Amino acid sequence: MSRISIEGSDEFKERTTEALNLLEEKDPVNFRRLNRHIKKIVESQNGGFVDIQERVFYESLHRLDDNAAMYAACMAHETAHLVLTDRFGLDWYDEDRIPISWIKHERVAYGTELRSLKRIDPENPRVEKLKAMISDPIAIPGRILRDLENTLKADPNCPAETRIQILEDIQRKIAHYNFSKYGPAGLGYT
Numbered sequence: 001m002s003r004i005s006i007e008g009s010d011e012f013k014e015r016t017t018e019a020l021n022l023l024e025e026k027d028p029v030n031f032r033r034l035n036r037h038i039k040k041i042v043e044s045q046n047g048g049f050v051d052i053q054e055r056v057f058y059e060s061l062h063r064l065d066d067n068a069a070m071y072a073a074c075m076a077h078e079t080a081h082l083v084l085t086d087r088f089g090l091d092w093y094d095e096d097r098i099p100i101s102w103i104k105h106e107r108v109a110y111g112t113e114l115r116s117l118k119r120i121d122p123e124n125p126r127v128e129k130l131k132a133m134i135s136d137p138i139a140i141p142g143r144i145l146r147d148l149e150n151t152l153k154a155d156p157n158c159p160a161e162t163r164i165q166i167l168e169d170i171q172r173k174i175a176h177y178n179f180s181k182y183g184p185a186g187l188g189y190t
């Protein structure tokens, strides 16, 4: 049984408990990690992210296609971010605002999600999507650039020219980054 507190609607609590039980049964290593690193799971409008300082995982019901296996694997994904931060002290940004650490984080998190989903539900259609994302060196940086662009757009202190310049600069650096330095995607099961 999980001791994590869950905040949200009755349906959210029910579906979160179902996913936690599934994770405990099929992927106990990531279930233990989750219990160690996450304090609370909270329903929110935009789910699928974790507050590293507060140790809170935010999730939304409409993101999950009513699929408990996908939800459980997402839990493993968000937990991986906290494990990385605690174990290796990875920061989101390297020097010059290059989100290389962020890319490393996501690569390990998606890899962990894939390995978890394969344990929980190997036939799940998301398995192939995750495999494709991890094997494409541009997919994860592309996602991160889009997120970063949205963050910069929402920043009133960042005019359009500055935003374009920052993104171009990062794109250039990512293009020259040695992806083989990333190592394996996903946390180990030992």
Ligand SMILES: [Zn+2]
Pocket: 077, 078, 081, 105, 106, 109, 110
């Ligand atoms: Zn992530």
